Structures are given as C-alpha cells and as structure tokens.
Amino acid sequence: MDIASRPSETPENPQTADAAPPPQAPLIIRRQDYLPPAWLVPEIALDFALGLDATHVTAKLNVRRNPDGNGASVLRLNGDQLAPVAVRIDGQAVNDWRLDGPDLLLDLPGEAHQVTIETQLNPAANSQLMGLYASHGMLCTQCEAEGFRRITFFPDRPDVLSTYRVRMSGDKAAFPILLSNGNCEATGEGPDGTHWAEWYDPWPKPCYLFALVAGDLVANHDSFTTRSGREVALNIWVRKGDEGRTQHAMDSLKHSFRWDEEAFGREYDLDLFNVVAVSDFNMGAMENKGLNVFNTRYVLADPDTATDGDYDAIEGVIGHEYFHNWSGNRVTCRDWFQLSLKEGFTVLRDQMFSADMGSPAVKRIEDVRVLRAAQFPEDSGPLAHPIRPDSYQEISNFYTATVYNKGAEVIRMMRTMAGPERFRAGTDLYFDRHDGEAATCEDFVKAIEDGAKLDLTQFRRWYSQAGTPQVSIVADHRDDTLVLNMTQVVPATLNHGGEGQPEKQPVPIPLKLALFDRETGTHRGEQLIVLDQAEQRFVFEGHSRPPIVSINRGFSAPVAIEFERPAKDLVFLAAKDDDAFARYEAMQSLVVRHLIAVVGGNLDERARNAERGAIAEAFGAVLFDPTLDDLMRGELLILPAEGYLAEQFLVADPAAIHAEREALKAWLGDAMKDDWQDLHDRVSAAPYSRDAAARGARKLKTQALAYLAAGAPAEAKTRAIVQYRKADNMTDRQGALMVLAGLDGAEREEALADFHARYAGNALVIDKWFSLQAGSLHPKVLEHVRQLAEHPDFTMNNPNRVRALYMAFAVNAKGFHAASGEGYKIIGDLIRRLDPINPQTAARFVPSLGRWRRIEPKRAAQMRAELERIAAEPSLSRDVLEQVTKSLG
Numbered sequence: 076m077d078i079a080s081r082p083s084e085t086p087e088n089p090q091t092a093d094a095a096p097p098p099q100a101p102l103i104i105r106r107q108d109y110l111p112p113a114w115l116v117p118e119i120a121l122d123f124a125l126g127l128d129a130t131h132v133t134a135k136l137n138v139r140r141n142p143d144g145n146g147a148s149v150l151r152l153n154g155d156q157l158a159p160v161a162v163r164i165d166g167q168a169v170n171d172w173r174l175d176g177p178d179l180l181l182d183l184p185g186e187a188h189q190v191t192i193e194t195q196l197n198p199a200a201n202s203q204l205m206g207l208y209a210s211h212g213m214l215c216t217q218c219e220a221e222g223f224r225r226i227t228f229f230p231d232r233p234d235v236l237s238t239y240r241v242r243m244s245g246d247k248a249a250f251p252i253l254l255s256n257g258n259c260e261a262t263g264e265g266p267d268g269t270h271w272a273e274w275y276d277p278w279p280k281p282c283y284l285f286a287l288v289a290g291d292l293v294a295n296h297d298s299f300t301t302r303s304g305r306e307v308a309l310n311i312w313v314r315k316g317d318e319g320r321t322q323h324a325m326d327s328l329k330h331s332f333r334w335d336e337e338a339f340g341r342e343y344d345l346d347l348f349n350v351v352a353v354s355d356f357n358m359g360a361m362e363n364k365g366l367n368v369f370n371t372r373y374v375l376a377d378p379d380t381a382t383d384g385d386y387d388a389i390e391g392v393i394g395h396e397y398f399h400n401w402s403g404n405r406v407t408c409r410d411w412f413q414l415s416l417k418e419g420f421t422v423l424r425d426q427m428f429s430a431d432m433g434s435p436a437v438k439r440i441e442d443v444r445v446l447r448a449a450q451f452p453e454d455s456g457p458l459a460h461p462i463r464p465d466s467y468q469e470i471s472n473f474y475t476a477t478v479y480n481k482g483a484e485v486i487r488m489m490r491t492m493a494g495p496e497r498f499r500a501g502t503d504l505y506f507d508r509h510d511g512e513a514a515t516c517e518d519f520v521k522a523i524e525d526g527a528k529l530d531l532t533q534f535r536r537w538y539s540q541a542g543t544p545q546v547s548i549v550a551d552h553r554d555d556t557l558v559l560n561m562t563q564v565v566p567a568t569l570n571h572g573g574e575g576q577p578e579k580q581p582v583p584i585p586l587k588l589a590l591f592d593r594e595t596g597t598h599r600g601e602q603l604i605v606l607d608q609a610e611q612r613f614v615f616e617g618h619s620r621p622p623i624v625s626i627n628r629g630f631s632a633p634v635a636i637e638f639e640r641p642a643k644d645l646v647f648l649a650a651k652d653d654d655a656f657a658r659y660e661a662m663q664s665l666v667v668r669h670l671i672a673v674v675g676g677n678l679d680e681r682a683r684n685a686e687r688g689a690i691a692e693a694f695g696a697v698l699f700d701p702t703l704d705d706l707m708r709g710e711l712l713i714l715p716a717e718g719y720l721a722e723q724f725l726v727a728d729p730a731a732i733h734a735e736r737e738a739l740k741a742w743l744g745d746a747m748k749d750d751w752q753d754l755h756d757r758v759s760a761a762p763y764s765r766d767a768a769a770r771g772a773r774k775l776k777t778q779a780l781a782y783l784a785a786g787a788p789a790e791a792k793t794r795a796i797v798q799y800r801k802a803d804n805m806t807d808r809q810g811a812l813m814v815l816a817g818l819d820g821a822e823r824e825e826a827l828a829d830f831h832a833r834y835a836g837n838a839l840v841i842d843k844w845f846s847l848q849a850g851s852l853h854p855k856v857l858e859h860v861r862q863l864a865e866h867p868d869f870t871m872n873n874p875n876r877v878r879a880l881y882m883a884f885a886v887n888a889k890g891f892h893a894a895s896g897e898g899y900k901i902i903g904d905l906i907r908r909l910d911p912i913n914p915q916t917a918a919r920f921v922p923s924l925g926r927w928r929r930i931e932p933k934r935a936a937q938m939r940a941e942l943e944r945i946a947a948e949p950s951l952s953r954d955v956l957e958q959v960t961k962s963l964g
C-alpha cells in the first residue's frame with residue numbers, strides 16, 4: 076500500500092483510535108480535518124537581541140479564547156527545533172509547560188492571558204533558510220509557510236491574525252539598518268555600541284507574513300503618491316556596491332503600485348514599503364507586510380549583468396509580491412490547502428500586469444510555455460494534485476506549478492467567461508467581503524459567482540480534480556454546415572493524496588474559436604463556446620467551404636487538444652491567424668506532429684522531407700512577415716521543449732526525442748542557412764536599448780546563432796565569438812556564450828574563461844556561468860558538471876548556486892538522460908547530500924527522477940533505482956521523504 080494512504084493521525088480522525096500507525100509513518104494533514112483555532116492571539120510583542128550566532132527572542136502573546144473554537148483550555152504553540160528558555164503566564168514564571176513533539180502545550184484557566192516565551196537561536200547555523208538566518212553578515216527571516224515556529228513558539232497557522240510590535244537591538248556597526256513590518260515608531264542608542272528600533276504594524280496578519288532584517292544595507296529611496304494622496308516612501312535595500320543595479324526594480328515597483336489601482340482598484344495601505352535583496356534565499360521572493368524580502372536575482376539588474384529575460388522576471392516578481400498586499404495579506408488564507416487562493420490569483424494578476432507593461436501576445440505565449448513545461452508534466456505524474464490539494468505531509472512541497480500557474484489559469488477562465496467588467500465586479504466584491512479575513516477558495520468562487528453573475532457550480536471541479544483535461548475534436552463539414560464533435564476526458568490520477576482520483580467528472584472548458592474561410596482568409600468574428608459535457612456537438616452554419624478552425628485562441632483553457640487536420644491548415648494558421656497565440660500554437664503543432672511521427676519511426680524519407688518542407692515554409696513566412704515585430708517573431712521560431720514533447724508519449728524515449736529535435740534544428744539551420752545569416756546580420760546592427768524593437772533584435776540574434784550552430788557549426792562559431800567579444804550587454808554575451816558552450820574549440824575556452832574573470836565576485840553572473848555549462852549541448856556535459864561541482868565557486872549552501880548547476884542539468888536531456896544512468900546518479904547524489912543542509916531545496920529535485928513511469932524501461936529502471944537509493948537514507952527530511960515515497964509508490 077502507498078505509504079501516503081495510511082489514515083491520518085489527527086485526533087479528529089476516528090480511524091486512528093485503535094490502530095496506532097507505525098512510528099515511521101508520515102503525518103498526513105487533511106483539508107477535511109480543518110478546525111478553527113481554540114485560542115486567538117490578537118496582539119504579539121517581539122523583542123530580539125540580535126547576534127549572528129546568538130539571538131535571544133522574547134515573545135509576549137496576548138491570547139484570548141476563540142468563541143468559535145472548541146473551548147479547550149490547552150494552548151498549543153507550534154515549535155520547530157526550539158527549546159523554551161523561560162515561560163511566563165501573566166507575568167509569573169511557570170514550569171508546568173510540556174512539549175508534545177516539537178510543540179509547546181500550556182493549560183490556561185481563563186478567557187484571556189498574557190503568555191511570555193523566551194527562546195535562543197543560532198541564525199548562522201540555520202542552513203535551511205527558514206526562520207531567522209544569517210546571509211553575508213546580515214540577518215533576515217523567511218516564515219512562509221511554517222518558518223515562524225523556528226523563531227518562537229506560536230500557533231503557526233494562517234487563520235490566527237495578530238498585530239505585531241517588534242523591538243530589536245544589536246551592534247550598530249554590524250547592523251546599522253534594522254527593519255520589520257509596518258512603520259518604524261522609535262529608534263535609539265543602547266550600551267556598548269548597540270542601537271535599537273521599534274516597529275509597529277497596525278494591520279493584523281498571520282505569522283507567515285512576519286519579517287525582520289538587520290544588516291549593513293544601502294537603499295535606493297523613492298516615493299509614490301497613491302490615488303487618494305497618501306505619500307508612500309519606497310526603499311529597495313541591498314548590500315553596498317549593488318545600489319547601481321536597483322533602478323529597474325524601483326521602476327517596476329512604482330508601475331505595480333499604479334497598475335493595481337487602475338486594474339483592480341487596490342491602493343497601498345501604509346506610509347512605507349521596503350524591499351530587501353538577499354543572496355541566500357530558497358524561493359523567488361516573499362510578500363511580508365510592508366517588508367518584501369527578495370532573492371537578489373529578482374532585484375538586481377543592469378545591462379552589463381542582466382539579460383532581457385532577467386529584466387522581465389524582475390518586473391513580474393516585483394509586481395507579484397506587491398499585488399499580494401491585497402491578494403494574500405489584506406485577504407489571507409484560512410489554511411494552507413487554500414494556497415492557490417492567494418498564489419493562483421496573484422500569478423494571474425502579475426501576468427496581467429506584465430502583459431500591460433509589454434506585449435500581451437508575447438507574454439501569453441511565454442506563460443503557456445511555462446505551464447506546459449512545468450505544470451503539464453506535474454499533472455500527469457506521481458505528484459499530481461488539484462489546485463486545492465486534499466492532503467499533504469510537508470506544505471513546502473505544494474508551492475508548485477499546479478497551485479501557482481494552473482491556479483492562475485483557472486481564475487483566468489472565470490474572467491474569460493464573465494468578461495473583464497463583470498470579473499472586476501467579482502474581485503471587488505471578494506476584496507470587500509473578505510478584507511481582514513482568512514478566506515477559502517470557496518469564498519473566492521462564491522464572490523466571483525455573486526459579483527460577476529456567473530454560475531460556477533460545475534466549474535468548482537477545477538478546484539478538486541487533478542489532471543489536464545484531454546479534448547478531442549473531429550470536424551465534419553456537409554453542405555454549408557460545420558459540425559465539431561468534441562469529447563473531454565480528465566485523466567485518472569491514481570496517486571493523488573494517497574487515495575487517488577480514479578474517476579473524474581467533465582469540467583466546463585471555455586474555448587475561444589474563429590472559423591477562417593480558406594479562400595478569403597478571413598473569419599466572421601471570434602466566439603466563445605463552452606465544452607462542459609463528456610461529449611458534445613457544436614454546429615456552425617453558413618460555411619459553403621470547410622472552414623479552417625482556429626480554436627483555444629489565447630489559450631482560453633488549460634487543456635490538451637487532439638485535432639487531426641491537414642498540414643496546410645496549420646501552415647495557413649501559422650502564417651495568417653490574427654490571434655497571436657493561435658499562430659504560435661499552429662507553428663508548435665506542425666513541429667510536434669512531425670517529431671512525434673519521426674520519433675515513432677512512422678515516416679519514410681519522402682514523407683519526412685515533405686513535412687520538413689512544410690515547417691520550413693512556415694518558418695519562412697514568419698521570417699519575412701513584415702507585420703510581425705521581432706519579439707513575436709522570436710516566439711514563433713522556438714521549437715517545442717523536449718519536456719512538452721515527452722508529454723505527447725505515454726512512454727517516452729528522451730534520447731530519441733532529443734536526437735530528432737536536434738536533427739530538425741540542424742536541418743533548418745542548414746536548409747535556411749542564408750536566412751539565418753541575413754537575420755543575424757540585420758539584428759546585429761541594432762544598438763542597445765531597452766525598447767521592444769531592440770529587445771526583439773537581441774532575442775533573434777541568439778536564435779539565429781543557435782540554428783546555425785546546429786546546421787552550420789563553423790559559421791556559428793565564428794559569429795558567436797564575434798558576438799561575444801563585441802557584446803555591450805548581457806543578453807548578447809550570454810547568448811553567444813550559450814552557443815559556444817555547446818561547441819568544441821578554442822573559442823569556447825576563451826569565452827568561458829573571459830566570462831568567469833570578467834564577472835568574478837558577481838554571484839548572479841557566476842550562476843549563469845555554471846548554468847550555461849550544465850545546460851549545454853556539449854558531448855562532455857556530464858564530465859563538465861562533475862568538475863563544476865568541485866569548482867571553488869561552487870557551494871551547497873547557496874540555493875541559487877545549487878540551482879544554477881543542478882537545475883540547469885536536470886532539464887538538460889542530453890546529460891540528465893545519458894544512457895549510462897550517470898545523469899540520474901548526479902541528481903540522486905545531490906539530493907542525498909543537500910537534504911541535511913537544505914531539505915526544501917533538495918526536495919525540488921525529486922520530480923525530475925519521479926517521472927520514471929513515463930520513460931522507456933531501461934532508463935525507468937535506473938531512475939527508480941536512484942529514488943530507492945534516496946529512500947534508503949536513514950534520516951530523510953519530511954520534504955524529500957514525501958516526494959520520494961509518492962514518486963516510488
């Protein structure tokens with residue numbers, strides 16, 4: 076039996092009464108078991124005596140019995156690797172506290188008490204980077220999801236909301252800047268070169284939004300005046316020397332403030348907004364109230380060190396964290412099963428923001444590419460879960476592409492069905508109704524239902540069912556009528572939450588559609604149809620010729636579509652569709668179909684050449700279409716990712732997919748060699764600027780090089796080293812180095828050595844140096860990765876560096892899926908070595924091995940063996956154990 080399917084150990088579950096689970100059984104937390112807290116904590120005062128390897132914390136909790144609780148007199152305070160130094164109730168020291176595992180239990184006789192707890196921490200020894208930790212001499216916190224319990228004992232659950240008063244003191248030279256949530260109310264000097272600051276946040280919040288930062292930081296200061304006239308001081312805090320690379324983040328922040336007022340009617344609610352960049356960080360960034368903490372990679376940028384992609388990511392993440400101030404902070408989550416309430420909604424908001432700041436068409440294509448590369452495989456693998464999961468062992472494992480990106484798609488569908496105005500009425504109602512509350516996904520759906528006047532009864536299945544719906548379409552044209560016969564299947568997920576979801580119900584699938592007349596090349600307008608049955612016919616009259624069907628325009632639904640049609644229809648759509656996404660999709664389909672057929676050995680030489688010809692024709696149309704801008708042209712020329720191609724097979728051979736995809740690339744590189752060279756010449760003439768035309772030119776510059784590298788490597792090498800040497804920006808330099816890293820020769824060595832020397836000491840750029848080599852097409856990539864792991868610049872203690880080397884490698888099919896199994900061993904060894912240091916980051920590598928069931932048998936056995944080797948480790952973290960057991964189960 077799946078280890079994860081054992082009954083829950085929570086006292087609410089009657090099944091555990093007689094049969095105690097074996098001692099090693101994981102604790103499974105279930106959504107159904109939610110109970111309101113027995114005690115509330117309306118106020119907390121925290122006092123920190125700061126030191127890098129010794130910080131003393133005094134927490135004063137004003138606790139009050141919850142009228143809606145179960146009336147228990149025992150107060151449970153969560154802890155994690157904490158021991159209480161002192162406990163006082165209403166000022167009196169007590170000794171009759173008890174520990175239940177990591178938690179502290181206190182019996183409280185009355186309705187309200189003051190509980191004081193002292194704890195002692197060693198931030199420098201905190202390699203997990205959860206709770207209070209040290210990074211380059213500064214102190215900072217990460218509390219979401221359950222890090223606050225590593226600072227003090229507390230009801231660490233998002234439905235306990237408190238106002239926070241925070242006092243901190245420490246050495247003034249080591250920590251000249253002292254920050255927490257809310258406003259700074261007082262500062263002063265203490266004895267022996269210390270100083271202190273007192274902060275107060277008037278907005279009640281759950282403890283996962285608490286933050287503290289102390290260090291030697293400098294800021295980019297600016298301000299923003301809100302629409303009602305509030306002047307907000309904006310500060311972006313970084314280490315000395317980095318301040319020159321904060322302007323893009325500041326601009327993005329001001330744009331975010333303005334955009335949320337205009338697009339969602341949301342205004343900021345404090346006089347101060349601080350952002351701090353930290354180089355040791357498990358995730359992207361964190362939306363702590365009034366004090367966002369960011370991974371440096373989502374703050375620091377200048378043209379010499381950051382690519383255009385880095386700039387876009389900064390804008391998106393700055394927006395994301397800022398938008399959480401309403402979708403997450405003012406309205407928070409009742410429990411962690413509701414995570415998509417804030418994350419799915421906030422991802423949608425950041426996607427809409429980035430679309431408005433740049434090209435909506437390009438942004439939509441990029442978002443779909445991410446969804447298909449990361450979320451589709453998750454949804455069809457052993458870790459599949461609904462956007463609102465039903466159970467978990469370690470909540471950190473549920474910060475997933477499903478909760479975030481599919482969550483955003485689900486809310487986007489509501490918007491598509493309601494239209495923008497009615498959707499806005501729904502979100503207005505949601506914010507009004509639940510401001511100050513800890514809400515559920517159901518509350519969100521109900522508010523959209525009431526505010527946007529939509530019936531979402533059946534739509535709620537999108538929240539409870541895992542799996543990507545598979546839609547099949549068969550077109551039938553007779554006389555002047557087109558009939559689209561559609562079916563939908565939501566695939567069974569057998570492992571979800573341990574119980575699985577063997578049977579699924581149909582979901583409403585909103586599909587935007589246009590029917591092109593194949594002679595005039597026009598259509599009569601876009602329509603929205605909703606497929607909500609298992610089988611359904613849609614009839615369209617008045618088409619004397621069989622129209623060309625453009626469907627799921629704008630990717631209106633996150634589904635997979637199977638629709639057999641002639642290549643010439645796809646070539647038409649790739650060249651002529653007026654919906655940018657549909658155009659991209661036609662291009663992708665053309666290539667995907669072709670590669671499926673060649674990998675399956677289903678094409679003879681003649682058929683293969685004919686299909687390649689059709690693809691080249693579509694590429695030519697894209698290259699020479701004067702109506703396209705270069706950013707969009709770049710999207711249309713990207714081949715489908717290997718991961719997405721693998722998804723098309725029940726059991727995939729990653730080596731064959733890689734080889735055939737490279738073969739097509741080489742054929743296009745060779746057959747269209749002159750076009751790529753002309754293109755490279757044209758775009759190389761554009762001077763550096765951050766405008767769309769120049770960014771488009773840079774995107775194409777490296778793409779042209781990559782096709783040439785596959786089809787005409789000598790030509791590519793010459794051009795790449797020139798591009799590298801002449802580069803006046805990181806986009807060109809990294810692009811050239813990426814191409815060179817995959818080719819042998821003196822140029823490769825010259826560029827890699829130059830890059831390393833030029834950017835020595837710049838951690839974010841050295842990360843790129845690791846990634847480019849680990850992700851390269853070089854035949855010796857395995858050897859390179861092993862050597863890079865021994866490089867003096869490599870460390871297991873910095874998550875960015877670990878990801879730079881090993882994530883880049885885990886998605887590099889050439890190395891990771893090497894026939895010897897060496898690639899799997901590299902990732903398996905990494906997980907085992909990293910787990911004791913940083914379990915959260917270690918667990919993120921498990922899914923790459925966990926896909927073994929969908930891989931050809933020889934490699935599947937090697938991947939499984941690697942998972943078993945990890946499972947055999949004596950003391951795995953809960954994070955890795957959950958992912959490994961579910962992947963094996």
Ligand code: ARG
Pocket residue numbers: 219220357358360361362395396418471474915
């Ligand atoms: N809420 C953060 C965000 O903006 C992510 C924090 C995740 N933290 C974690 N330990 N898993 O998406």
Ligand code: ZN
Pocket residue numbers: 395399417418421
């Ligand atoms: Zn978020």
